[in-house]
Amino acid sequence: MRIRDHRADDEPEINLVPLIDVILVLIIFFVVTATFDSRSVLKLELPRATGEPNDASKALSVLVNADGRYFVDDREVLRDDLESLKSTxxxxxxxxxxRPVLLRADARTPHQAVVTAYDALGQLGFRRVMIATAPSPKAQAGEAR
Structure with missing residues (x-):
């Protein structure tokens, strides 16, 4: 009786389906996270003004949303009092x-929230504060000519 070695008949194979699944999930994850933008998190309606825009690429960004909540660059200030804003x-x-500071406040923001932001910036010694505005409809119509 001849005893055969069945191990020689077994061909090793690599199953690519799980590998492809993992790669597709990673691609989807990276595509979704790469499209996040800090400006898309908050919907601000800026007040309107005419004037020339300044270069604020290196400015410290302070956002005040319509509810009076503060955001410094990408960090949210947990409380809306002066000391919390100053520490952040x-x-x-x-x-x-x-460093210049760009204050972006929603047009519907309570005035006290903007004053509190100015107060915190002044107490900390920031002197170059700019207010972000949207161009007025009249200015946009004049540029179109």
């Missing part, structure tokens, strides 16, 4: 008080 501004900005 100090953490994000570090020791650089010469």
């Amino acid at each position: 501004l100090a953490e994000v900005a570090g020791n650089d008080r010469q």
